[in-house]
Amino acid sequence: MSGGEISSRTLQIFFLIIGRRLTGRMAAVDDLQFEEFGNAATSLTANPDATTVNIEDPGETPKHQPGSPRGSGREEDDELLGNDDSDKTELLAGQKKSSPFWTFEYYQTFFDVDTYQVFDRIKGSLLPIPGKNFVRLYIRSNPDLYGPFWICATLVFAIAISGNLSNFLIHLGEKTYHYVPEFRKVSIAATIIYAYAWLVPLALWGFLMWRNSKVMNIVSYSFLEIVCVYGYSLFIYIPTAILWIIPQKAVRWILVMIALGISGSLLAMTFWPAVREDNRRVALATIVTIVLLHMLLSVGCLAYFFDAPEMDHLPTTTATPNQTVAAAKSS
């Protein structure tokens, strides 16, 4: 055998071992025997879960054969790594975003989603299933900025418009109430929501990078993936904001609980694998902080944009009858 063939076969065995480690199987002794590795297809039929790489031509892109669906014994790593082709996507991700950051094409890679993909991600954010990692299942190294940006924009207008409408309905019978569109609140809502959706992921990403340098974590997220998760987790607040028009305190607080439960659990389940290798207290503190900030956002928006429903009506004896009729009907 020539030197090139020996080195290529060594590399193939090496990748086979790595593949076995990732899938969690014990590397049995007979797996390491020198089988005939001449054909990637035959080696895969013998070991369907292996990952093989063809090294014949250095200029060739590595070809991966996706493995068959794995058994139930590897759910733990399933939730971390998703599918077999996660390493393929990681290898290919380096080839995807190769344009320099000042070109238009660089930013186009962040909008490389189809309609059904956006819908799937939204559906995934509404139904957080324990054990399924949102990032690995739906985002898979293709984070998009379309979802976070337009979900935040819709949320800003949903909160401002619903708040305005709800205040109008609450004060409808009052004689001294004059309807105003409260346009200033749109800019305030925009500042709050966009600051939350972009600065909190930045802080979280920085924190995770810092912890990663101290404790080796298996799972680490890129900044855009964190922005993506936060953006899609805010989607539940859009119908919640619309339903907050109902002027009942109990209904509003039940809605807060439901929305916080869904989006909070989505965030917690996404970030738990990233911190659980760490010190127990640090991990718990991180998750609690994430959920607490989320709760602060929702309760703060409810308190600021929506007036309390059972407000006492102001005394009407001071206003003249003509003025009150005109004011009440000027909507």
Added chain:
Amino acid sequence: MAEAEESPGDPGTASPRPLVRTFSLLSYITKLIITALQPGQQSETPFQKKKEKMRDLKAVGKKFMHVLYPRKSNTLLRDWDLWGPLILCVTLALMLQRDSADSEKDGGPQFAEVFVIVWFGAVTITLNSKLLGGNISFFQSLCVLGYCILPLTVAMLICRLVLLADPGPVNFMVRLFVVIVMFAWSIVASTAFLADSQPPNRRALAVYPVFLFYFVISWMILTFTPQ
């Protein structure tokens, strides 16, 4: 500016020279300013200049008609201009601004706020459409979005007239109906021009921001209360 032509062509292909268009617009404005500053030295006869102005106005008017009766045509796309959107935006902002006496209270939008929302919103939608892979040029998209505000400007005029009558729930229902109809008209008109420029698997992603944009403008029109 070129006269609008009706010849069928390839819909949705980007105009090859948007930069040339901008420069021709700027040079037109410069020429206007220069001839205005030098009344004694006129190279063109007044008749020729009037003919040119009438031609430009006719181009703008023709685009208005295309928006009011939207059918698949390339006129708006190929011969874009920003005069129409500017006129519509200024009209809308003038009608929507609140009185200066009310400026302390939290009321409706100011003139500048409406202006910024319309143009910033149109630019954002255009960037979004281009980032998703659409093959419409920047100024063509701005042109289409600006011209399709025309039904909502008409709705604003009608609302102001209706508000002169007795206030009450009937008044509100009439305004609501008018605004909803004009909102649907704007969406249909802009989608007729913009939808073809997107790949089919992303059409909904590109149309949704347009929906949001016109919805916000309709909300501003509907909630307008005179002081």
